[in-house]
Amino acid sequence: MNSALLSGIVLVMALAFMTSCHSGSEFAEPEADSTLIHTDQAFSQMSESRGMKQAFLNFMDSGGILLRPGHLPIIGDAARKYLQNAVDSTYRLTWEVSGARMALAGDLGYTYGLYSLKLKDTTLRGTYVSIWKRQTDGKWKFVLDSGNEGTGQP
Numbered sequence: 001m002n003s004a005l006l007s008g009i010v011l012v013m014a015l016a017f018m019t020s021c022h023s024g025s026e027f028a029e030p031e032a033d034s035t036l037i038h039t040d041q042a043f044s045q046m047s048e049s050r051g052m053k054q055a056f057l058n059f060m061d062s063g064g065i066l067l068r069p070g071h072l073p074i075i076g077d078a079a080r081k082y083l084q085n086a087v088d089s090t091y092r093l094t095w096e097v098s099g100a101r102m103a104l105a106g107d108l109g110y111t112y113g114l115y116s117l118k119l120k121d122t123t124l125r126g127t128y129v130s131i132w133k134r135q136t137d138g139k140w141k142f143v144l145d146s147g148n149e150g151t152g153q154p
Helices: 003-022 030-050 052-059 077-084
Strands: 060-067 092-102 108-118 123-134 140-149
Touching: 030 052, 030 092, 030 108, 030 123, 030 140, 052 060, 052 077, 052 140, 060 077
Parallel strands: 060 140
Antiparallel strands: 092 108, 108 123, 123 140
């Protein structure tokens, strides 16, 4: 299966998962969402303290997908290589979680919120969504991460 087709399938599945939240039967109780919120907060804290590259490499699933402007979906080993080649010493990327939902089965979930990219003389803001999968060791890793530039905030 070619990577464009696989990416399309994953994106459709992710969108279907995210838009199904209006039917409460597929999602765990709101208290379960706090697990994902804490995971995403730890992800942001690592990005702030150790750099974006280290945080993303640490929290990404082995088959993780990055959706980035100007790129086709970047998948698995290509995503790791993309991150390893990133130079993150000239900026600081952090974010605040706005919400989270966990599937009733407790194996998938998503978080979303606002990010802040601080450069030397300016700060860029935008929105993001991460889809998370529970690993066999119980830890959460993101399987898809995407962001959109601009929020209209100063």
